[in-house]
Amino acid sequence: MTADVRDAVTAPADTGYRRAVSATDWWFVAHPRRIPPVIQTVVEGTGTVDVAALTAAVAAAGAANPGSRLRRQGQWWVDSGRAPGVRVIDGCTGPIADVAALHDPLPTPDGAWCEVLWCPGDRPALVFRASHAVMDGRGKAMWIADVFRALRGEPLAGATGTVTDGDVFDRLGITNAESKPDVWFPSPLGRPGRGRRTVWARRTVDGYHPALTAKVAAALRDAYGLDTARFAVAFDLRRHAPETRTTGNLLQTELFDLEAGEPWEALHERLLAAMAQRREVTWRLDPNLLKMPVPALRTLIRFMESGRKDRHASATVLSHLGRADLAEHSTATFEARTTYLLPLLAAVSAPEVNTVECGGRTELTLTWRDGPGVKERMEAVLDAVASSLAPPAPRPAVVDAAPGWTVVDRFAEVVAAHPDAVALRWPGGSMTFAELDARSDVVAARLAAGGVGRGAVVGLLADRSMWTIAGLWGVLKAGAAYLPLDAGHPDARIAALLADAGAAVCLVRAADAARTPAGCTTVVLDDLPADGANPVAVKPSGGDLAYVIYTSGSTGAPKGVEIEHRALANYADWAGRVFAVDEDTHFALFTSPAFDLPNTALFLSTLAGGTLVLVPGEPSHVTLRHLLEESGANALKLTPSHLDLIGRLDVAPAGFRLLVVGGEPLRPAVAARAKAQFGSGTRLFNHYGPTEATVGCVVHAHHAGRYDTATVPIGRPAANCAVHVLDADRRPVAECGTGELHIGGAQLARGYRGRPDLTSERFVRLADGTRVYRTGDLARVLPSGEIECLGRADDQVKIAGHRVEPAEVAAALEAHPEVQRAVVVARPAPAGAGKVLCAYVAAYPGTDLEELRAFLAGSLPRYLLPASLHRVDAFPQTPNGKIDLSALPAPFAGAATLNEDADDVRDAVAKVWAKVLDVDPGRIDGGTDFHQLGGDSVLLLAMLAGVCDEVVGAAGEAAFMAELGRIIRRPTLDGVSAVARETLQTTDEGAP
Known part of the structure; x- marks a missing residue:
């Protein structure tokens, strides 16, 4: 019977929300209270939650998600109109898994099938609990998201769908009910004890892991030591009912075997193939179960539990709950750090592994029933799974404690010790x-x-x-x-x-x-x-703010970086020692103090009792000549651009003992020329560090001899600081592998002033809880252990040592009344030295570009002003509607040159990728992996469908899909294009 017919025939008179009780629901409804099938989502964080506000938010989310406040009328779920309860659990001083309330049954004594726990303490957490009779994990995520939206005062998404798993089975034509498994597995974790109390083990692993379910299954098989491991893999049926948002039970499991020695790729291929063929689920719980009265079914469940103590249809149930955005689980007073599941097992269930991806990490929880040696076995098994996903790598050590003083303390000491020494000197005074x-x-x-x-x-x-x-x-x-x-x-x-x-x-x-x-x-x-x-x-004190410095912002507005005293003290202490700064060191201050590059000069000389040499006037060849030959300075902090300029000037630097170079990549030729110009007695350091890591946190001492890298390495981290090179999924890369540089330790900024959203986006947590800053810089660790910086992973560029976000310049242009839209990109400078900003505006004909330049100059600093400015009638677009940057006019020539070596098949496949992933085709090259652009298993299927539809055509679809295993093993643009090209060559479809 379809849902529509059932509604017409048997729906109660109730005019509010109602949903049929499915056979799955009925099974969970009948569970004895000593075996409560409760799914529990934990959101751990920092800060606090106002209980009254939380109660109101749960009520608002309940109205938008009536599946959270159901009551049962016979075999119908109806909206009770009563919000889930909120309980405060005091005294939470240890892990949330130790909270006794997590074992309480649902429904509650007052009939609620859902509730929320607020657990304040040293690990504040919200726990969202729901009986499996009314929700599954994916559905519960919709309710949870709305609770947080309500706490933030945002519009709620709501989930009011009434489709059940039975409706989806009907659509798919699945009629065969559950049959007796041909194999019964004892639990590989050990036989449950008499009490059968649920216990959990949890691990947090760095990074995201494509094909996670298959990889976990293979690791479990090996950890269990099984020749054949059978897994019940949970699939979300919502993809077969895309028209509805429902919190109800739409997860179903299917059994898959993995033989000893069989690679995880084989299981992953079988899982994707099943989904591609819409046969990931082949059975349903027998609808006749609805004919059994609850007491009779409850008696049956008790009998099954007692009669089959340790016999299960699979070795483990595997459920991947997808990727959670922690920003969506945060409020103005509570910042989510992670989220994971701690379910209570249903009757006759096998051990269960739940995975969630969040914050660049993967959370794994293993659930089973307690018994002799069970907990120890669970911990060992989960250790093995975690190690297989992210093999243990040496974690950069942060050993020494940061200084217990502030720069104000140290300044007072210097004044007391050297009151009559010269602190400042400038032309004509001191x-x-x-x-x-x-x-x-x-x-x-x-x-x-x-x-x-x-x-x-x-x-x-x-x-x-x-x-x-x-x-x-x-x-x-x-x-x-x-x-x-x-x-x-x-x-x-x-x-x-x-x-x-x-x-x-x-x-x-x-x-x-x-x-x-x-x-x-x-x-x-x-x-x-x-x-x-x-x-x-x-x-x-160390936790007080010392300064706020603004850098260019990708959202179109500059952002203020907040640096605390403890970070500044750590930098001053470390850098002073590394650079051997003493009372005879006289740093020159010749660049703008509005940025943190000159902070090396501002603090190091003064705190060592040395003289800070002030150089007035804008940096130029004149001021540089005075500085180098006449000022008496013997130490400089400057950019490679300045150093390159000095090398081209006819100057003879006198008496310099120290050069600290930072802000841009340093080329070996520039460094070698500087060493020759300043003399062998001058020590030169390549100094790296974004403003968010307090001036500089990585350093390399330049040495004589040949450098085999394109740029001088940036070196090793500062004391109490650490660097991590992580891939796009935030996993550690192998030695010499390229990844994004992440910085941790004592010099990290507090965050961005007034921008908690941007702070949480850029300052993230590793699996062990370490707070790190995502620099956006690509890097690799050399065999020497030093770090080489390889450029940017995003659109940010360095102009004259300043961080520049092109989006900020575009926003300033779009503020002009004659500009409809602006695009700013970094292009190679005409002379080939570095990059410059080039701006393109869609503006009214006759727009005065010089007036537009003057308008920009009235709101932006000079380093943000574009080197070229072009008016266009309209911006060229890619097939997915984005601006085609490659088709913009060449900034310093008459026209852009076309690529004569275009590959029609690869271009067509790239367009499909761009459409599916909503990315610029310019980001996709031949070696790009589909997953690295954000693709998951479902999107991979959409991509394959798009290639079939738009590239190989109907005649080639069967041949193309026959190579599914090959595509899965090599999901790169070149790999998929090769299969498509071969397919076209064997059909009459022709080139796309």
């Missing part, structure tokens, strides 16, 4: 440490009098003068954080950064007093007395 201390005390006292203290951010409109240095130390002494602003930036940008950072006060020079926006208190440094203030009674 200042001692005692004088700098007194002036900064005046600044701190003025800020404190205005209510500025710990937690506040103070703007510092910075130039390279003693006023700026006194202001910086004054802000830190007041316990506040400084926000350096470049006086050369447009007023609009200065105002925007002050507002975004929430800076209510700005320190300025007299010449810039009128440049701060209304509502921001201006303190003119020139007007403050030189001394006479008592030190403020504030001592910043």
